[in-house]
Each structure stands twice: as C-alpha cells, then as structure tokens.
Amino acid sequence: MxxxxxxxxxxxxxxxxxxxxxxxxxxxxxxxxxxxxxxxxxxxxxxxxxxxxAPPILGFLWAGGMFYPTLPPHPSAPAAHALNLAADFYFSFIPSHYRWTVPDIRDGRVLLEGDIEKDERPPVFKDLAVCDPLHRRYVLLPPLPHDLAASLEHPFPMVSKARCKAFLVPLGEEEVAAGETTFRVILMANCKTSLAAFVFSSSTGQWEAAASKGWSDLALSEGDMAKMSWIHPFILRRHYAYGCFYWDWMEFGRKKLILLDTRNRKMEFSVADLPPGEWSTAGGIAIVEAGEGRLGVFGFHGKINCDLSYTVARNKGKSPSQWQMEKTISLDSGYRYFIRDATQRYLLFTRIEASSLENPLAGYFSMDFKTFQLQRLYSDPKYFIHRTHTYIDFPPSFLSSSRI
Known part of the structure; x- marks a missing residue:
C-alpha cells in the first residue's frame, strides 16, 4: 500500500x-x-x-598528513568517525617521491604541496595536487608556465618557503548544490614591489594571470612597503566572505585588510580598513558573512581575550566604511581564547587556562555565530591546532578520471 x-x-x-x-x-x-x-x-x-x-565540522588535518576527528559529544562526531575510517589521509594513493604537505582544505578537498625533505633551497613554485582522500582521487596540477613565472619581479626577496602561497577557492552556492566536480586554485606571489595572483581552473586545465598590484597602488607608505618586504600576507590569517579573500594586517599599529576580489574573471587587489577599536592581535579576528551581503567581524578587545565582540557592517560591499557593534559575548572566565578559523557558520577557538604559568591547552571549541552556542570539538593537550586545517563537509563527486 x-x-x-x-x-x-x-x-x-x-x-x-x-x-x-x-x-x-x-x-x-x-x-x-x-x-x-x-x-x-x-x-x-x-x-x-x-x-x-551548515556543513559539519568533521575534524582537523595536520599539515603533515594526520587526521584528528571531531569527538563526542559533538553532533558531528559520528560522521567524523566514519570519515576517519574510510579516508586515506596519508595520501598513499598518490604515487610520488614527494613528502606531501597540506596548505589548504576547501569543500572536503585537500590541496597538497610537494616538499623534498633534503632540498636545502626549495623551489619558488612547488608542485601542487588537489585530492579527495575519501574516494582516493587526485589531480596533479601542471607547473606555472614560464612566461607567467618570468613576469614576476623577485618573487621572494628573502629566502623563505612562504613567498609563494597556494590556496583553494570555495565553491559557490550553485556549484555546491550541483555537486560540481570543478575547482580553482590561486597561487599568490609576494614580490618586492607588488602582489601577484595566478589562478588554475580544472575546467581548462591551465594557469592564467589573475591579478597584480604594486604596493604603492595599495595606498601603502614607503615605510609600510619596507615592512612588507618581510611582513607579508602569507603569515597573516586568511579569511573568505562573499567571494573575497581577506588578510588582516594589524602589525605595527596598522588596522588594515588586504583583499582579493575573485568574483569576476579579472580579479583585483585592494585595501580596506578594519572596524575602529583596539583589536587584540594575540586573540585573532574572523571575518564572516553576516547576511544580506554585509560583512561581520569577530574579535577580542584588550589582553584578557574572554569578551568576544561581534561587529557588523551597516552597508554592503567588500570594503564597508560604517560599522555597528552587534553583540558582546562573555566567554568562560579563567581561560584565554584564540580564534583559529571560521567556516560558513562556525568560529573555531582554542583556549588555555589563564591562571597557570604553563598555560596548558584546555580544549578546542566551535561556536555557532547565529546562536552563539559553544561546543567542545577536541581536547587532546598534545594536539596543536595552529599546524592544522579544518576539515568541513564531505567532498562532492570528483573527476571521472582518478589522475592526470
């Protein structure tokens, strides 16, 4: 019947x-x-x-390739346990002489960099791969073409592995709903006098020049540019909201956001101001989508890091000029909190005991920034979240072919 x-x-x-x-x-x-x-x-x-x-927070992936699943009683714990059993987070399905490291994770897909352990001077542009550890599929990205690489002026003014940084572009709503198999990777280069970005699309299988901007064109002074020769966006926290990447720069008293707009084919760098106030550099900030096209900023004021403020832009746009304090959330006393990441719906924190001289780690937490509910994710004191990436949601179907 x-x-x-x-x-x-x-x-x-x-x-x-x-x-x-x-x-x-x-x-x-x-x-x-x-x-x-x-x-x-x-x-x-x-x-x-x-x-x-909101997609579930399934755990954290260490940069060297080890997965820490979300633990009970968090609602995502059963799915995280299943993922941990089914996926290969050691990437043994990718035949290579490299030791792969993880620079980024988006939409359940993992971006990998090839790193030769005994190489005394690493290459400016490392080999890259995008993989789906659950279904054991991967794509090896082609190297950056010589003509694009040659367009850079001194891509690493100091000897540093971080002068060129790759990261994934999140899928849009339409792409998520359609279970898209495509992806994009941005490679950003910090040059002596400018920032440059290149984008790889799995649809075309090619790299293209995406954006370039001189430091002077970003309204930075000569003193700022001198500092940026060694203080650069890649050691700063990266945020994403409404199709734009943001890097918060609060060093030397500056309260700036360097942003990259990816919504058009012709990407663009620019600079915006943080909301007014004395933001704590130690506690970190998070830039989120507050709804109706407006940005929201979470952060701490002062040195105690127990009162979290939420400031929302009054006007829409990637670089708003008017802000309003929306809410102050008092967190548990006796601890200091640190913002480590932000997702579509959640903030992720670590917290330490403020009264102890050794400041032992007291856990990892998520907070729903719609309900402001705090939940424990993980509590192993030997686990260092700053060396990991948040693993959110299961990957969509990948490519019909497992490799290129």
Missing part, C-alpha cells in the same frame, strides 16, 4: 525535507523511494537546504 506521506504534493514534501535536523537524515530519506530522491537531489531544493544547514 502506498504510504500517506508519498501522497503529499512535491512542494510539501520539500518543505518537510528542509526541516530535517541533519543532512544525514536527508540522505536516508532520499534512499526511501524514487520520488524522495528526485526531490532531495533537485538543484533548487539543494540550494535552499545548504542555506539552512
């Missing part, structure tokens, strides 16, 4: 599915019958579902 539930109109079933508390519930519902699967895999439905349900 037909179930009364299947007799409901499709739009009513969609409204019911939107209210399921967990994406795993939607996956189970989609397996019940053809009708349920058609509704739950419809692109317009998935766009709505992704707006309402």
């Amino acid at each position: 037909a179930s009364p539930l299947t007799d409901l109109a499709d739009h009513l079933l969609a409204e019911i599915f939107l209210r399921l508390p967990d994406p795993a519930d939607l996956a189970r519902a989609s397996a019940a019958c053809v009708t349920f699967r058609q509704i739950s895999t419809d692109r317009s439905f998935l766009r709505r579902f992704h707006r309402l349900h």
Whole structure:
C-alpha cells in the first residue's frame, strides 16, 4: 500500500525535507523511494537546504598528513568517525617521491604541496595536487608556465618557503548544490614591489594571470612597503566572505585588510580598513558573512581575550566604511581564547587556562555565530591546532578520471 506521506504534493514534501535536523537524515530519506530522491537531489531544493544547514565540522588535518576527528559529544562526531575510517589521509594513493604537505582544505578537498625533505633551497613554485582522500582521487596540477613565472619581479626577496602561497577557492552556492566536480586554485606571489595572483581552473586545465598590484597602488607608505618586504600576507590569517579573500594586517599599529576580489574573471587587489577599536592581535579576528551581503567581524578587545565582540557592517560591499557593534559575548572566565578559523557558520577557538604559568591547552571549541552556542570539538593537550586545517563537509563527486 502506498504510504500517506508519498501522497503529499512535491512542494510539501520539500518543505518537510528542509526541516530535517541533519543532512544525514536527508540522505536516508532520499534512499526511501524514487520520488524522495528526485526531490532531495533537485538543484533548487539543494540550494535552499545548504542555506539552512551548515556543513559539519568533521575534524582537523595536520599539515603533515594526520587526521584528528571531531569527538563526542559533538553532533558531528559520528560522521567524523566514519570519515576517519574510510579516508586515506596519508595520501598513499598518490604515487610520488614527494613528502606531501597540506596548505589548504576547501569543500572536503585537500590541496597538497610537494616538499623534498633534503632540498636545502626549495623551489619558488612547488608542485601542487588537489585530492579527495575519501574516494582516493587526485589531480596533479601542471607547473606555472614560464612566461607567467618570468613576469614576476623577485618573487621572494628573502629566502623563505612562504613567498609563494597556494590556496583553494570555495565553491559557490550553485556549484555546491550541483555537486560540481570543478575547482580553482590561486597561487599568490609576494614580490618586492607588488602582489601577484595566478589562478588554475580544472575546467581548462591551465594557469592564467589573475591579478597584480604594486604596493604603492595599495595606498601603502614607503615605510609600510619596507615592512612588507618581510611582513607579508602569507603569515597573516586568511579569511573568505562573499567571494573575497581577506588578510588582516594589524602589525605595527596598522588596522588594515588586504583583499582579493575573485568574483569576476579579472580579479583585483585592494585595501580596506578594519572596524575602529583596539583589536587584540594575540586573540585573532574572523571575518564572516553576516547576511544580506554585509560583512561581520569577530574579535577580542584588550589582553584578557574572554569578551568576544561581534561587529557588523551597516552597508554592503567588500570594503564597508560604517560599522555597528552587534553583540558582546562573555566567554568562560579563567581561560584565554584564540580564534583559529571560521567556516560558513562556525568560529573555531582554542583556549588555555589563564591562571597557570604553563598555560596548558584546555580544549578546542566551535561556536555557532547565529546562536552563539559553544561546543567542545577536541581536547587532546598534545594536539596543536595552529599546524592544522579544518576539515568541513564531505567532498562532492570528483573527476571521472582518478589522475592526470
């Protein structure tokens, strides 16, 4: 006999599915019958579902290749445990003489850099790969073409591995809903007199010049440029909101954001101001999407790092000029907190005991910045989150071929 539930109109079933508390519930519902699967895999439905349900925080991946799953009682713990059992986070499925390191993770995909351990002087442009450790698929990226590399003027004024930095571009709502197999990688180079960015698209399989800007064109003084010869965006925290990457620069009393707009084919660098106030450089900040196209900034004021402030832009845009203090959240006393990352819906913190001379690590926490609810993710005192990347959501289907 037909179930009364299947007799409901499709739009009513969609409204019911939107209210399921967990994406795993939607996956189970989609397996019940053809009708349920058609509704739950419809692109317009998935766009709505992704707006309402933040992807789960599944754990942290150490830069050298070790996964630390989210632990109970966090709601993501069962999915994190399953991922840890199924995935290969040692990347043994990629045949290579390299020791792969992890510079970035986005949408469940891992960006890898090839690193030869005994190489005394690492190359300016390292070999790169993008992989899906769950399904053991990967793509080796081609090297940056010689004509693009030659366009850079002194890409590393000091001997440093960080002068050229690669990172993944997040998928958009449409791409997430469609389960897109494409991806983009940005390679950013800090030159003596300018910043330059190149982008690789898996759709074309090629690198292209994306943006270039002189330090003087970013309205920085000669003194700033001298500092930027060794203080550069790649040791600063990277943020992402509304199609723009931001690097917060609060060294030497500056309160600036260096940003890269990726929303158009022709990308662009610019500089914006942080909201006014004495932001704590030790506690860190996080730039998030506050809704309606407005930016939000979380951060600490003062040296104690226990009162978290949330400031929201009054006007839309990538570099707003008017800000309003939205809320101050008092965190547990007796601890100092440090912002380590921000996702689509969550802030990630570490905290230490403020009263102890040794400042032992007291745990890793997520905070839903819609409800401001704090939840423990991990509590191993030997685990150093600053050497890891947050692993969020399961990867979409990758490429039809496992390698290039």
